[in-house]
Amino acid sequence: MEKTKILMTRSLLPVDQIYIKDGLKELVGNSFELVVPPTYDEAGLLTVIEEADVLLGPFVTRSLLERGKNLRLIQVPWTGMDTFDFAAMEDSNVPVCNSHSNAAVVAELCVTLLADLLKKASYHDRKMRNGNWNRDKKPLDLSSRMISKQTVCILGYGNIGRRTGKLLSAFGAKILAVTEHTKTYSEGEVSYSSKNMMEAVSKATVVINALPLTDFTKGMIDENFLAQMRPDSYLINISRASVVDEDSVYEALVNGRLAGFASDVWWNAPKRGESQSWPSTHNKFEELDQVVLSPHRAGYVEGALPHLDDVIINLAHFIKGEPLMNRVFVEKMF
Incomplete structure (x- = not known):
């Protein structure tokens, strides 16, 4: 039996x-071959594309599709499709799939960020490491909010949302x-369409971006x-940094229009293989006490690579x- 070439x-x-x-061997035995190209650019991929049945990754061009006569699937190994060239797919019928198996771990980190914002856990941890019990209540006080009393607007009610x-x-x-489809998913949830999005945002004490x-x-979040958000509300971003206009959110934080902000994604992430960079090149988010910073780590789980399960x-x-x-x-780009 001829092997499926991926x-x-x-x-x-290497660990991926x-x-x-x-994982594949457990499910289909040795009926596949994972092909490594000489280089990860169009020229290198074109040398081995003709026998490929599947493209594994976000990179695609018209030339690859034209020469890849055996292609029957493009599998993107994560959720985000923002680096995918949808224009190249204009005349192609090859199905494109992504992965949503990271939904559980991203959701857990989102709840962690929300709890940290409401309970000010990281803030008081930093103070106590200097022996300060914050009895002067500066700049943030000791009081916290109950998660149970929050009205949470979740933008994007897909797998993660x-x-x-x-x-x-x-x-x-x-x-x-x-969500695009207005319906009640379960008791205690109220659904809004994208046209009525700002109505939901204006009612919320917490807005979570999962779009x-x-x-x-x-x-969009400018x-x-x-x-239109409540002045005592919080914003959490677990999607992509570029959905949020960083200057606008920074100004809202500094001016007290936003009670707090937490994010696992930032506008100035380090390049692959690097470890050092500030979250922004020109806004000092790291100096704001009402901000919780997370280094795009939701998918890093001990003993597992959940984004690859799907x-x-x-x-x-x-x-x-x-x-x-x-x-x-493909027409909607997600």
Whole structure:
């Protein structure tokens, strides 16, 4: 039996490759081959594209699609599609899938960030390391908020948004879900369409951004958006940094228009292989006490690579001729 050839279009860490190979072997045996190109650019990929059945990674060009006559799947090994060239797919019928198996870990980190903001845990930890019990209550006081009393607006109620909503509902929080399909998902959740998004935002004490980065959402959370939020509300970003206009959120924090901000994604992330960089090149978020910073670490879980689980299952489905999961709407870019 001829093996299914899975061509990597982006360099994956050795541990990622082993994880994929071991997972696939458990499901389909040795019926596949993970192909490593000579270089991860168009020229290198073109030398090995003709026999490939699957592209594994976010990189695609018209030339690759034209020469890859055997291509029957493009599998992106994570959720975000913001680096994918949708224009190259204009005349192609090859299905594109991504992964949503990181939803649980991202949702858990989101709840952690929310709890830290409301309870000021990191802030008081920093003070106590200097022997300060903050009895003078400066600049933030000792009081905290109850998660159970919050009205949480979740922008984007996909896999991550729904997981987050379920966890926060368990605390007793009221969930306002902004989604394309207006319906009640479970008791305690109220659904809003994208057209009515600002109505939900204006009612919330916490706004969580879980929207994909697209041409429509880029810079969406700007000065006008923040002006319609309650002045005592919090903003959390677990999506992509570019959905939030950093100057607008920084000004809102400094001027007291926003009670706090937490994020796992930032505008000035270090390059691959590097470890040092400030979250912004020109705004000092690290100096603000009402900000909780997280270094894009949601997917790093001890003993697991959760973002790859869907990838393994979907590749196995493809090899066995079973229905694919997580089809991307190319026309909508997510």
